Amino acid sequence: MAEGPVLIVGAGVVGLVLAQALKKQGIAFIIFDRDEHINARGHGWGITIHWALEALKNCLPSSLFEKLNTIQVDPEQGRKDTGQFLFLNVKTAEPVFQIPPSPRLRINREKFRKLLLEGIEVQWNKALENFEVNNLGVVASFKGGSRLPIRFLGATVKLTPSEIEPLRAFDPLLFQGCHPETGTFLWFSTLDTPEVNGSSGSNEYFSAQLNMSWPVKGPGDEVPASNEEKLKKMKEISSTFETRLSTAIQRIPDDTEIMEIRLADWPCLHWPSSDGKVTLIGDAAHAMTMYRGEAANHGITDALDLCQSLTAMAKDGKSLKPRIHEFETEMRERTSWAVLMSRQACLDAHDFSSLNADSAILARRAVKA
Numbered sequence: 001m002a003e004g005p006v007l008i009v010g011a012g013v014v015g016l017v018l019a020q021a022l023k024k025q026g027i028a029f030i031i032f033d034r035d036e037h038i039n040a041r042g043h044g045w046g047i048t049i050h051w052a053l054e055a056l057k058n059c060l061p062s063s064l065f066e067k068l069n070t071i072q073v074d075p076e077q078g079r080k081d082t083g084q085f086l087f088l089n090v091k092t093a094e095p096v097f098q099i100p101p102s103p104r105l106r107i108n109r110e111k112f113r114k115l116l117l118e119g120i121e122v123q124w125n126k127a128l129e130n131f132e133v134n135n136l137g138v139v140a141s142f143k144g145g146s147r148l149p150i151r152f153l154g155a156t157v158k159l160t161p162s163e164i165e166p167l168r169a170f171d172p173l174l175f176q177g178c179h180p181e182t183g184t185f186l187w188f189s190t191l192d193t194p195e196v197n198g199s200s201g202s203n204e205y206f207s208a209q210l211n212m213s214w215p216v217k218g219p220g221d222e223v224p225a226s227n228e229e230k231l232k233k234m235k236e237i238s239s240t241f242e243t244r245l246s247t248a249i250q251r252i253p254d255d256t257e258i259m260e261i262r263l264a265d266w267p268c269l270h271w272p273s274s275d276g277k278v279t280l281i282g283d284a285a286h287a288m289t290m291y292r293g294e295a296a297n298h299g300i301t302d303a304l305d306l307c308q309s310l311t312a313m314a315k316d317g318k319s320l321k322p323r324i325h326e327f328e329t330e331m332r333e334r335t336s337w338a339v340l341m342s343r344q345a346c347l348d349a350h351d352f353s354s355l356n357a358d359s360a361i362l363a364r365r366a367v368k369a
């Protein structure tokens with residue numbers, strides 16, 4: 001094995017999972033991130049870990065894995081969760097499909113990332129500028145796809161128990177749906193509960209995620225520039241939703257930050273790996289849309305597979321190049337299909353009339369054999 005530590009560029013969820021996996025195996029590494037600190041920018045909303053739960057368990061020390069239950073968005077619901085996943089007609093609020101249930105853990109992304117930092121020292125404010133490969137390894141220099149025709153806006157809101165009750169009546173954790181006439185997609189998920197956020201017993205509130213996306217059919221479907229106009233757009237589009245669903249959007253306070261996500265993806269392409277000394281994992285290798293909730297699951301699997309390749313190489317002395325080639329070949333086979341399935345799920349989510357039990361957005365979440 002080449003001397004020197006493994007260099008991990010990016011301390012997002014996948015980079016930190018890889019760091020924990022390498023640490024567990026006693027493999028030296030240094031992890032860098034371009035941000036100045038962990039809270040330099042938004043952390044996103046929630047993550048559903050489903051078919052990659054076992055991979056995550058193998059990556060983390062047991063003491064850390066056991067703490068995942070403490071960062072569930074709703075620990076009480078998590079203890080009795082059946083994995084139900086409803087898809088609604090948002091015009092009528094009638095459930096039209098139920099995605100096949102499977103074991104899952106719905107966790108807060110910010111808390112997950114901070115949990116993964118335990119025992120890991122990140123070199124912050126280090127943006128990769130360039131790297132050179134030589135016979136000893138990689139020398140990195142640091143500074144101090146196709147876009148889909150869908151527009152996506154989302155917000156985090158605080159709701160009182162009476163305000164959120166009509167939504168959690170559909171499902172306490174999350175649900176999604178589509179308007180049959182406009183093709184507008186709606187996503188709701190609980191981000192925390194009074195028991196989790198500390199408001200229990202006094203001025204109780206829930207934090208929730210409300211996302212909307214819609215197809216671009218003309219200039220009027222583009223996302224406005226200002227935050228005020230973005231929120232106005234969400235309220236305008238949701239006016240034809242069923243009353244409980246529409247009310248949830250209409251109640252979003254005027255000063256709420258509205259986040260636009262520009263949807264894009266790319267299948268896992270080939271890149272020069274410099275005899276196995278440089279590789280990619282996670283979104284850097286195979287960015288995918290969120291409509292099947294699989295990006296983190298594939299990234300975690302990447303981290304485990306890469307760690308296992310490096311561990312095996314350290315034990316059997318096999319050179320780096322064939323090990324990384326095997327790793328990348330498997331990753332490309334696994335994720336190229338997943339990227340296209342997630343892309344199709346994005347399109348399915350906005351085409352109510354074409355939905356059926358076999359649609360990509362409704363099909364069981366599982367790694368392709």
